[in-house]
Amino acid sequence: MNVDRGPEARRKDGERGPEPRRKDEERGPEPRRKDGERGPEPRRKDGGSILGVKPGVDDMSPPHAFAVTAATGATVTAAKEWARRLGAPLSLGAAGKGHGGLVLEVGPAGLALLAPGGARVVAAVAELLAPTRPGRDLLARAALSRTPGGAPSVVDATAGLGADGFHLASLGHPVVMLEREPLLGALLEDAIARAMAGQFGRAAADSARRVTLHVTDARDYLAAGEPAGIVYLDPMFPEASKAALPNKGMATLRAHLEHGTGAAAGEEAELLEAARAFARRRVVVKRPLRAGALGGQEPSGSLRGRTVRYDLYAPAPG
Numbered sequence: 001m002n003v004d005r006g007p008e009a010r011r012k013d014g015e016r017g018p019e020p021r022r023k024d025e026e027r028g029p030e031p032r033r034k035d036g037e038r039g040p041e042p043r044r045k046d047g048g049s050i051l052g053v054k055p056g057v058d059d060m061s062p063p064h065a066f067a068v069t070a071a072t073g074a075t076v077t078a079a080k081e082w083a084r085r086l087g088a089p090l091s092l093g094a095a096g097k098g099h100g101g102l103v104l105e106v107g108p109a110g111l112a113l114l115a116p117g118g119a120r121v122v123a124a125v126a127e128l129l130a131p132t133r134p135g136r137d138l139l140a141r142a143a144l145s146r147t148p149g150g151a152p153s154v155v156d157a158t159a160g161l162g163a164d165g166f167h168l169a170s171l172g173h174p175v176v177m178l179e180r181e182p183l184l185g186a187l188l189e190d191a192i193a194r195a196m197a198g199q200f201g202r203a204a205a206d207s208a209r210r211v212t213l214h215v216t217d218a219r220d221y222l223a224a225g226e227p228a229g230i231v232y233l234d235p236m237f238p239e240a241s242k243a244a245l246p247n248k249g250m251a252t253l254r255a256h257l258e259h260g261t262g263a264a265a266g267e268e269a270e271l272l273e274a275a276r277a278f279a280r281r282r283v284v285v286k287r288p289l290r291a292g293a294l295g296g297q298e299p300s301g302s303l304r305g306r307t308v309r310y311d312l313y314a315p316a317p318g
């Protein structure tokens with residue numbers, strides 16, 4: 001997903017579907033703010049933002065090498081602003097394309113990460129549209145089954161490119177997305193803001209309004225945040241597994257991001273422990289079909305698909 005696929009997007013039933021309708025192809029990269037203004041979002045005194053997007057990307061200078069570029073002359077100002085926020089060099093014109101590492105491209109239709117070799121990775125905005133065949137949707141069953149009273153809130157603690165979190169939001173769940181890589185946080189923030197502004201149509205806007213993003217380490221958030229019904233973890237797809245196929249975007253980025261795009265082995269157990277202490281109803285962990293249980297902790301049940309399974313854990317007692 002999300003690599004060189006142009007307008008097509010993965011759907012949960014494995015088919016490809018049309019990209020969400022764009023009402024305003026010409027709209028620049030600056031999202032319309034809730035207060036009706038355009039331009040960079042105002043900062044609250046407490047450092048939060050009115051979009052509900054925690055400004056982690058504002059304050060982090062990632063140690064890995066990447067540059068920010070503008071796809072067109074019209075997006076140079078926005079590219080400068082992203083470069084400032086991410087503490088990255090601005091590299092315009094041919095110099096941007098020739099940068100040896102990742103390049104964050106600011107275009108009129110959104111942000112994209114250009115990886116060496118030409119892969120283009122974008123946030124999974126198509127997932128903001130509800131699937132056409134929800135009955136086959138294993139993730140929905142893992143999140144909703146045996147849950148009275150509608151769609152519970154979900155903390156997607158390993159948000160990545162947002163495919164799973166956006167999908168859960170499209171099904172009506174309020175979703176808090178956590179992502180510790182500032183570059184991925186930038187893709188998600190931009191996608192959420194554009195969706196909320198109506199760029200992908202009304203249904204996507206409704207879904208995006210259910211999403212809050214924090215660019216942070218999930219272990220920190222889970223130690224201190226508001227409890228939620230469900231914590232969802234998708235910490236790592238192994239290298240050469242078939243299960244990695246629908247997640248090509250993450251696979252492409254693996255070599256180029258500071259943390260790889262996964263959680264290190266020691267972190268997995270910590271993440272699961274923090275998630276179980278935080279969740280009110282259950283923890284759902286996405287695993288490749290034949291992989292061992294996360295952190296070696298056996299789940300209380302699993303839903304199995306063709307390439308992945310969802311392991312279910314009860315909240316920690318007390």
Ligand SMILES: C[S@@+](CC[C@H](N)C(=O)[O-])C[C@H]1O[C@@H](n2cnc3c(N)ncnc32)[C@H](O)[C@@H]1O
Nearest residue numbers: 158160161162163164180217218234261262263
């Ligand atoms: C396999 S990807 C998740 C893919 C995602 N489910 C999707 O649908 O696009 C794992 C992501 O988790 C993030 N991650 C891993 N450990 C994390 C942590 N402790 N806190 C926050 N994010 C983490 C990685 O940076 C990576 O983006």
